[in-house]
Amino acid sequence: MAQHRSLPRSFFQRPAGEVAPDLLGHHLVRRLGRRSLILRIVETEAYLGASDRASHAWNDRRTQRTSVLFRRGGVAYVYFVYGMHYMLNVVTGGADDGSAVLIRAGEPVAGSEEMRVRRGLERAPRAGDLAGGPGKLCRALAIDSELNGAPLDSGPLILAEGSPPAPHEVAVGPRVGVAYAGAAADWLLRFAEEGNPHVSRPRL
DNA sequence: CGGAAGATCCACT
DNA sequence: GTGGATCTTCCGA
Numbered sequence: 001m002a003q004h005r006s007l008p009r010s011f012f013q014r015p016a017g018e019v020a021p022d023l024l025g026h027h028l029v030r031r032l033g034r035r036s037l038i039l040r041i042v043e044t045e046a047y048l049g050a051s052d053r054a055s056h057a058w059n060d061r062r063t064q065r066t067s068v069l070f071r072r073g074g075v076a077y078v079y080f081v082y083g084m085h086y087m088l089n090v091v092t093g094g095a096d097d098g099s100a101v102l103i104r105a106g107e108p109v110a111g112s113e114e115m116r117v118r119r120g121l122e123r124a125p126r127a128g129d130l131a132g133g134p135g136k137l138c139r140a141l142a143i144d145s146e147l148n149g150a151p152l153d154s155g156p157l158i159l160a161e162g163s164p165p166a167p168h169e170v171a172v173g174p175r176v177g178v179a180y181a182g183a184a185a186d187w188l189l190r191f192a193e194e195g196n197p198h199v200s201r202p203r204l
Numbered sequence: 205c206g207g208a209a210g211a212t213c214c215a216c217t
Numbered sequence: 218g219t220g221g222a223t224c225t226t227c228c229g230a
Contacts (some may be wrong), residue, residue: 045211047211054211055211056211079211081209081210081211081212082209082210082212082213083210084212084213085211085212085213087211087212089211102211104211133212133213134211134212135212135213136212136213175211176211176212177210177211177212178211180209180210181211200212
């Protein structure tokens with residue numbers, strides 16, 4: 001098993017709009033017993049906090065669900081939507097910021113067979129089938145609300161150094177599924193590795 | 205305490 | 218391209 005070098009806390013304690021593109025290419029490591037499921041992150045979205053109508057922290061809205069979102073950067077924020085999907089975010093910035101980065105897609109690096117089973121797929125998956133979307137990604141890595149608040153530098157879920165794309169290989173666009181958010185719906189806070197087939201739809 | 209919406213996915217036409 | 222699944226969370230009354 002390869003050694004993982006965790007990203008330092010300081011990496012996350014910056015604005016979400018910086019962390020989101022910088023996360024591309026790094027590795028999301030899910031430890032399950034002795035096994036490690038590893039995805040290389042290929043798509044992210046930034047949610048800026050109180051000023052961002054698409055964010056759960058919009059208008060400084062603090063509830064039981066969003067409490068983790070207001071912690072200091074470097075922990076996971078996991079929530080449940082549509083009655084069936086979990087979403088994985090990385091909390092960014094400082095305490096009371098409310099900002100985070102949604103991990104939208106990854107390409108398999110290790111453990112793809114177990115991911116295929118967890119996703120309920122019978123045959124060899126095509127690009128994007130395993131983790132080409134935030135709900136799929138959580139399913140593939142067995143991520144649920146138990147990981148809400150978990151630190152990301154050690155433990156069952158780790159963000160480790162990978163192989164980031166060159167800056168000119170990063171595509172930018174508006175976020176997915178936030179049409180209700182007024183002007184914020186048009187903000188260019190979605191980032192993906194240019195041309196990577198594991199990116200979710202609609203493609204950038 | 206009820207109702208509505210939701211940072212999605214999949215099957216179907 | 219459209220609609221259904223499925224249920225937690227939040228807000229207003």
